[in-house]
Amino acid sequence: MRILNICAYTWAIGGPARIIYDHTTEVLRLGHQVDILSPMTPGEKMYPAPEGARLIPCARTTPISNIYREFSIEMYRYLVKHIHEYDVIHMHGIWHFGSLAPFLIPNKAVLVITIHGLLDQWAVAHSKWKKDLVTFLYQKRLxxxxxxxxxxxxxxxxxVIRYLGYRPKNMVIIPxxxxxxxxxxxxxxxxxRRKMGIAEDEQLVLFMARLNVKKGLDLLLPAFEKIHRQVPRARLxxxxxxxxxxxQAEEFIHKHQLTSRIQLAGMLTDAHKKEALADAxxxxxxxxSEGFSISVLEAMTSRVPTVVSDRVGFGDYIRQYDAAFLAPLNPDGVAEGILKILQDKAFAAEVANRAFSMVTENFDIRVVAGRLLEEYKKIKK
Structure with a gap:
């Protein structure tokens, strides 16, 4: 099969790019062809493409793309010219032009949409007027x-059922x-630790995601402010x-005189990310709100104990395995989880081990990629 993924394939987008990378690596190993079509703003850092895959960047069309995400005339022209070459068009996310364009051009490809958590109630409420408009114009029909x-x-x-009002027959659960x-x-x-000036006897609390309110920073910062006096050697x-x-994060840090306890490290990639996980x-x-948090899975696979909400995309698995401290969405609950992990080493080790088992038993890319390929084949036109 020849597969086209459509996604803003940049470092800044985070999890979806990593998901595509890992899935593509396995699909290529199994003998298929993969292209990645990525609308992007000039200057953005592209995520690396797996060896053997083709990455096709296309410029977003401004100023329209500032309002309607990923709008790109260049991407549309590419699809008009080449869409007939693909067996599968896999669109990542909704609400944006990349998940509309393939439906506007006659083709015989299997059309796949991964929701990536974007119908979560919190996500739908964000920029609600835009999403209401897109819903009215086309999203439900597509x-x-x-x-x-x-x-x-x-x-x-x-x-999805709440959004559509019914359970579509074409929907499948694949993590x-x-x-x-x-x-x-x-x-x-x-x-x-050496790069950040963090001593060996300090306890490193790591948050690694886009600095976006949906990641719960408005809960994490006051939670850490509550507990740092009880754990004076903790560093966030x-x-x-x-x-x-x-x-807002910088304002909070300065207001509460936490500049010596909270540091901003910027985006970490590749080896730098793994160095941080090794020391956390x-x-x-x-x-x-998350579709399926790859950063949390990376931490769990690295055997780092985690404090997360049940909205990271696999809360049911976490409960089944007791694989993390599941914090309620308030500062006190987050603070309780941080304290429990930092002060109870036996508990922390048990949580980390159960999380590793959860990942290896359920989310190994070799199993997951195979399941998705089988679904492609079932409906191949």
Whole structure:
């Protein structure tokens, strides 16, 4: 099969790019062809493409793309010229032009949409007027016309049913996968701490995601302010690109005189990310909304104990395995989780081990990619 993924395939977009990378690596190994069509703003850093895949960047068309995400005349022209070459068109996300364009051009490809958590109630309420307009114009109809809707979990299943008013026959639950070996052999401890000036006896609490309010930073920052006096050697590192919340984070840090306890590390990629995970005592991400948090899976695969909300995309698995401290969405709940992990080493180790078992038993990319390929084949036209 020849497969085309459509996604803003950049470092800043985070999880979806990693998901496509890992899935593509496995699909190529199985003998298929993969292209990645990525609308992007000039200057954005592209995520690396797996060897053997073709990455096709196309410029967003401004100023329209500032209002209607990923609008790109260049992408549309590419599809008009080449869409007939593909067996599968896999669109990642909704609400944007990349998930509309393939439906506007006659083709015989299997049309697949992965929701990536974007029908979660919190996500739908964000920029609601735009989403109401897109819903009115086409979004519900296109989900009904797609040959396959991939969702990650039962929570997302409920989101789709609530949005459409029915359960579509073309919907299948397949979780995202992880290349487990990538995070089982981490760099030596101490590299990231030396770079950040964090002493060996300090406890490193790591947040690694886009600095966006939906990641729960408005809960994490006051939670850390509550507990840092009880754990005076704790240090919080916020690692991720600004996505609308960095100014508020910096204001909070200065207002509460936490500049010596909270550091912003910017976006970490490749080896730098693994160095941070190797040195972390705790990973925290109290998100309001996620499709399927790859950063949390990376931490769990690295055997770092985690404090997360049940909205990270696989809360049902976490409950089944007791694989993390599931914090309620308030500062006190997040603070309780951080304290429990930092102060109870036996509990932290048990949580980390159960999380690793959860990942390896359910989210290995070799199993997940095979399941998705089988779904493609079932409906191949």
């Amino acid at each position: 989900l009904g016309k797609a040959d396959l809707i991939q969702i990650n979990n039962t929570d997302e299943e409920a989101d 995202n996968g992880m290349k487990v070996p990538d995070f089982t052999n981490l760099p030596p401890k101490g590299i990231f 590192v916020l690692a991720g690109p600004d996505d609308g919340y960095q100014a 005592d705790l990973f925290v991400q109290p998100s309001y």
